[in-house]
Amino acid sequence: xxLADTPEEREFRARLREWLAEALPALPPRPAPDDWPGRRAHxxxxxxxxxxxxxxxxxxxxxxxxxxxxxxxxxxxxxxxVGANFVGLLHAGPTIAAEGTAGQRARWLxxxxxxxxxxxxxxxxxxxxxxxxxxxxxxxxDGDDYVVSGSKxxxxxxxxADWCELLVRTDPSAxxxxxxxxxxxxxxxxxxxxxxxRTLAGSAEFxxxxxxxxxxPAAHRVGDxxxxxxxxMVTLSFERGTAFAGEVVACRRVLGELAxxxxxxxxxxxxxxxxxxxxxxxxxxxxxxLTQWNVxxxxxxxxxxxxxxxxxxxxxxxxxxxLYDTAADVLGPDSLDLDRPWTLDRLSSLSYTIAAGTSQIQxxxxxxxxxxxxxxx
Amino acid sequence: MRFHLTDDQRALRDGVRxxxxxxxxxxxxxxxxxxxxxDRALWRALGEAGFFALRLPEADGGxxxxxxxxxxxxxxxxxALLPGPLIATHLAAGSVPGAATGEAVVTAVDGGLVEWLAEADVVHGGxxRAPLPRPxxxxxxxxxxxxxxxxxxxxxGPGLGPDRARAGxxxxxxxxxxxxxxxxxxxxxxxLAVQHARTRExxxxxxxxxxxxxxxxxxxLVRAEVARAAVYAAAVTAGPADIATARLLAGExxxxxxxxxxxxxxxxxxxxxxxxxxxxxxxxxxxRRGGDVTDSEELLAxxxxx
Ligand SMILES: Cc1cc2nc3c(=O)[nH]c(=O)nc-3n(C[C@H](O)[C@H](O)[C@H](O)COP(=O)(O)OP(=O)(O)OC[C@H]3O[C@@H](n4cnc5c(N)ncnc54)[C@H](O)[C@@H]3O)c2cc1C
Numbered sequence: 001x002x003l004a005d006t007p008e009e010r011e012f013r014a015r016l017r018e019w020l021a022e023a024l025p026a027l028p029p030r031p032a033p034d035d036w037p038g039r040r041a042h043x044x045x046x047x048x049x050x051x052x053x054x055x056x057x058x059x060x061x062x063x064x065x066x067x068x069x070x071x072x073x074x075x076x077x078x079x080x081x082v083g084a085n086f087v088g089l090l091h092a093g094p095t096i097a098a099e100g101t102a103g104q105r106a107r108w109l110x111x112x113x114x115x116x117x118x119x120x121x122x123x124x125x126x127x128x129x130x131x132x133x134x135x136x137x138x139x140x141x142d143g144d145d146y147v148v149s150g151s152k153x154x155x156x157x158x159x160x161a162d163w164c165e166l167l168v169r170t171d172p173s174a175x176x177x178x179x180x181x182x183x184x185x186x187x188x189x190x191x192x193x194x195x196x197x198r199t200l201a202g203s204a205e206f207x208x209x210x211x212x213x214x215x216x217p218a219a220h221r222v223g224d225x226x227x228x229x230x231x232x233m234v235t236l237s238f239e240r241g242t243a244f245a246g247e248v249v250a251c252r253r254v255l256g257e258l259a260x261x262x263x264x265x266x267x268x269x270x271x272x273x274x275x276x277x278x279x280x281x282x283x284x285x286x287x288x289x290l291t292q293w294n295v296x297x298x299x300x301x302x303x304x305x306x307x308x309x310x311x312x313x314x315x316x317x318x319x320x321x322x323l324y325d326t327a328a329d330v331l332g333p334d335s336l337d338l339d340r341p342w343t344l345d346r347l348s349s350l351s352y353t354i355a356a357g358t359s360q361i362q363x364x365x366x367x368x369x370x371x372x373x374x375x376x377x
Numbered sequence: 378m379r380f381h382l383t384d385d386q387r388a389l390r391d392g393v394r395x396x397x398x399x400x401x402x403x404x405x406x407x408x409x410x411x412x413x414x415x416d417r418a419l420w421r422a423l424g425e426a427g428f429f430a431l432r433l434p435e436a437d438g439g440x441x442x443x444x445x446x447x448x449x450x451x452x453x454x455x456x457a458l459l460p461g462p463l464i465a466t467h468l469a470a471g472s473v474p475g476a477a478t479g480e481a482v483v484t485a486v487d488g489g490l491v492e493w494l495a496e497a498d499v500v501h502g503g504x505x506r507a508p509l510p511r512p513x514x515x516x517x518x519x520x521x522x523x524x525x526x527x528x529x530x531x532x533x534g535p536g537l538g539p540d541r542a543r544a545g546x547x548x549x550x551x552x553x554x555x556x557x558x559x560x561x562x563x564x565x566x567x568x569l570a571v572q573h574a575r576t577r578e579x580x581x582x583x584x585x586x587x588x589x590x591x592x593x594x595x596x597x598l599v600r601a602e603v604a605r606a607a608v609y610a611a612a613v614t615a616g617p618a619d620i621a622t623a624r625l626l627a628g629e630x631x632x633x634x635x636x637x638x639x640x641x642x643x644x645x646x647x648x649x650x651x652x653x654x655x656x657x658x659x660x661x662x663x664x665r666r667g668g669d670v671t672d673s674e675e676l677l678a679x680x681x682x683x
Contacts (some may be wrong), residue, residue, distance in 0.1 A: 083646055268682075282626060282677050373574055
């Protein structure tokens, strides 16, 4: 049991740190939250820089320890997080790498890594959120194409995406988990309409997507027809696995800034508030240790991220909300000012116990799949 | 980074678990509850197995292992509800003759309390470095935990504030080992709750099929897993902030999960026959050791602006 870098890890960390110190000052600031085209350009520019420096593959091919070092060092240096590339880099890409054909890997992976194409995730529907397998968007075969009709909702970054990882029902008569297929759909295909939805934070970062007889080549199917649920589980294990790890480092940085702010504005003198900050420090330190523990255990056993991701996601989503609630108590009246960055962060933290599977759903997964409790009727 | 158990560490953990299953099974536990008193033969058996001398250098007749191994052993002690001033005796190995081998029972003053005073051969100033009680000064309490007799001594002694905590301080090691025991409790009560939820039927199905029960159990596992990562990391670094983190997370896991375990057991959980209350009461006793929780919170607050 140790936490020290291996010689190879030490070398990687040093090289990355040096590169970041040179590369970051050249990077322009990230545009405002409601400027998604601007953010897309910015986030892709950063991905391109990573690609040119040889770091683009880090989420997919490097060992998980190397990935943690990457997340730790980029966050510490104040580098952007994956941003608009979230779906492509952290779930569609890894899913295609694991389940796609050689041709599909060749077509889609490089553009993601080079920062040329943005993906979105079309899983949820108005009638299928937690009960994801209840999805009704239909696809039927017509020659070399699937023809897709239906609608998706809560699709993050749909407005600026080039591709969508889309779940469709290809066999309505099969049991609900069986008749699903995973498709890569071009967002500029005729029949795709994106209607932005305003979030409670005021910006439009997700959307409704209407699909009216959209033609998707059958060659864009990842996995077998009607075997999409299995492919989806692969995608979700990436989504809940290490996808949030970098954010823990970010939360630890915010916590330090909060403490310094509290010292400047006098709130630090309140012992109750100070101790809450101390407890949050414990919480995020422990979450980082849990990340290291999970990653190290998975590496030792040669496994992929399993349901352990649900344990992490459950605890992290609540801790993040507690962090920004505490920030509001540090800021006092300023916490009601939308021009203060922590106010928007507080609002967006409200989604963490919902998106990527609600806390209730994660608890059920932990109880049934890890603890082996019987399924409810 | 190799932050997982090595084969040797796994073997050590399994060895301690087997030893305790043999020498302190549930029958022995209930016998001890019925007739409190320290089992000297068991104490010597622990000594022989190296429990107290685990971190003593081999040159001094010890096992020569480190904090990670000690944490694994104390986690098992916590799981098994092993009674006695285990940590004080472990810390005294090397300085008090007979402690390393389990010939001597050593206890310590901590937070105005002394555990197992009447059974101890030696009393230490302990984590708080408080003055030793003079004869007649220590007053017995009717201890809430049937397996931890307690005496009260004058003066609470100083806490574990930011100024006092230095890496390597035995007081810090005591806090860490207590956290390891709390982790053992948190893990064990999660198992007990899950076992019960799988077998107890109501409304024609195991209660574990009901989501309200399921979610209590899931939260117990999450608390235990976060605490485990914190405790093991603190054992590796031995840093004051990491140890404070371990204490907060493991303490919370033990205190809240013992309650949830009781809830899952229903009326059965409120009976003396159920093991659950023994875990809960021990967790309460441990939570009082090594200064107040607020000391650890203050230490971690100070760490943010250091
Ligand atoms: C910011 C944000 C971004 C998102 N981005 C995307 C995206 O890019 N692509 C995408 O496909 N989806 C996305 N989602 C959708 C997200 O995955 C769903 O919102 C989520 O799975 C919950 O589904 P729902 O909203 O339909 O809520 P519902 O399933 O209707 O749940 C409502 C409430 O009922 C509870 N509930 C439901 N079923 C159960 C049950 N069996 N047991 C106990 N409680 C239950 C839930 O926990 C919740 O509290 C996003 C959501 C948010 C908030």
